[in-house]
Amino acid sequence: MSMFRTLSSHLLRQQKCVHPACFYGTQSSSTSTNLKEVLTVKIPEKQQEVIAFRKEYGKTKVGEVTVDMMYGGMRGIRGLVTETSVLDPDEGIRFRGYSIPECQKLLPMAKGGEQPLPEGLFWLLVTGDIPTQQQVDAITKEWNERSPLPNHVITMLNNFPHNLHPMTQFSAAITVLNSESKFAKAYSEGVNKLKYWEYAYEDAMDLIARLPTIAAIIYRNLYRAGTSVGVVDMDKDWSYNFTSMLGYDDPNFTELMRLYLTIHSDHEGGNVSAHTTHLIASALSDPYISFAGGMNGLAGPLHGLANQEVLVWLTQVQQELGDSVSDEKLRDFVWNTLQSGKVVPGYGPVYTCQREFALEKLPNDPMFKLVSQLYKIVPDVLLEQGKAKNPWPNVDAHSGVLLQHYKMTEMNYYTVLFGVSRALGCMASLIWDRALGLPIERPKSFDTPTLKKLAIQASKG
Template structure:
């Protein structure tokens, strides 16, 4: 299998690099941690290592050193589509090299042969109450698949230096099944359809997902699915879902346990709800004005939103100081494929107006749009209008990045994560000593 071969070739050099850091430079100070960071969610504390992706404040996310425009241009395209094969992106994340078309298709073929879902998983999903949230169903289904974990089955007989091989098997098996799981949950939850999903080995990851979803323009939606999964695949290791996967995996839980934990983090409103809130805000604007408002009307409405104590969702980013290139890629997709759609026109107008309003207000460090400012709008155009399903779509994409990180964490022997905690009194004592030192 191509991914196994490529990772095996690279491992000796990577292990030597990590060994040198751990043995020769263990006492080198990496970061200075403030009280504000300790009580503020550990924001920006440099405490995790990943070579899969990095968020450049000036350019946005980089996958294996490549910017979003570079990735979208370099990766092999799907047959009959304009967007890259998702299998090519997975190869890039796992191996760190741009694949040939044949290599990308080999990953796609691996997914096709691993995609079948056991009957008991379907039965479990169908037994759940109708009101069950789709993310609950998704996480439960992933946990149910844990019965087939290669890592769990081989754990007691494996040597540590081959943990990554079983981790890779689990990661391929898991990611292969996610489009079917997501599409089945969508059809069952919102349309009462419980027919088993089948993966077509002659179609790629994106087209298979589009074919199984209840959308009319399957070709167009397949390209959106490819783009969406690629853009949402990874975002460093500090975000809640990626960190949950890393933390759980560090205990040597298998990929199913770890990814279920990631999904549970993603289900939290502060992490996975933003794209829904952005679309809801756009629809509220559209409804209030009976269509796309004028620039002046939108300017006033944006100020009214802020003055009422609310935020304008989709604008601002913890790291970026420029428009999120994931936003830009999706906006370009929309303008090329359905430029006259009212919500696309509105989203574009918001992009022109809201950053100006936020700069005038003076509170936002970065008034530019993030990925959530447009992603829901594209789903809405193709007919996927069930807001609470959007986080499931996010989860399918995020699986690509977090499983790549999971495989490499096992390959490099990352230990169990165990930070030290303090009491409030200890923190207060630290502050008091710091004040005395100044005086």
């Protein structure tokens, strides 16, 4: 639990309120449709809150670190403050205190749509408030206006060889976009620290607005013979324009992408892509370079390839056992997989919203039916084998299956979709990093002899 989250719990108890959202905010407290204007009011209040909190509790210890944590990739070490989301092992992800089902219910939707718009989720991540329809429409309009790419980025994308991985292209394009960085320009001109967040905000909005076009050009060049992505429709939302530029016109796929881009947006601050973005930005690197670093982390197979690995594994199960298999035979297969030292990919805390989408839109899809059958079997096997404390399927269990159903079969591209979504959370956090004046990140490290000495002393004490 982060230090900020601990304070949140304390205040909630004082206020006799059981819902975390009561701490973060409720319906948008401002009627302004200008997000930067809203932040101009909120940021000084939050700055004073953090200053007061640190003054009173700055020396308070809020956790312990073990040797295993230090050797085990810092897992379980609570050392970051991330305002945008918290991952609960039982409830799953909460965005500013709101669960995914609550976001689906409360966030504005496209006209005739059934899923929340990512624009609304971004407003929530940045402000802590549920936006109005007018505020979400204003974000859509602003992103559409900011979406044109510089010619040198388009030229570079079109000149990449076809054997260059889509994530490499995605990261490279984001990096060279830093030629447009308003933050870098302002910093070089000696802007006051108190205004850092304003220029980080401008870069963040420009970056998010441009990512769908970058991603679509990569997709068209690699998988659609370089056909044109067309232009952004100024009257349509961010997800609609993205799916249209990709070349998909099924309204159900557009709805899926609205859901996908919303729920993949943020996952606390310690995951590789979010933490890398935060770390690089802590050196006052501009948002483009910082996010490009995060995308290089997302490209790693232990982070961004989860839904691809789930799909590959499901295909192997289907090929080995056939389309129709008994629960007992499937249970034996899962058991043998774990006994052989392998893992069953896709099991973690976020799952239900995509399952509900699939139940409504593709209940008879063979791969979805296999996922549903595994949902009944795998958790008990994992608990029995002691392989997982929280054995429930996560968002990756369905993502690839849903994309395949709508004929997006190019698995190497899935991480790019993930990256477009992850920008929402990374940029929301980066704006607040600069607003709160967080310093360069520089944790202390030990070598093994020193750590042994400290551990022996601690064990005797």
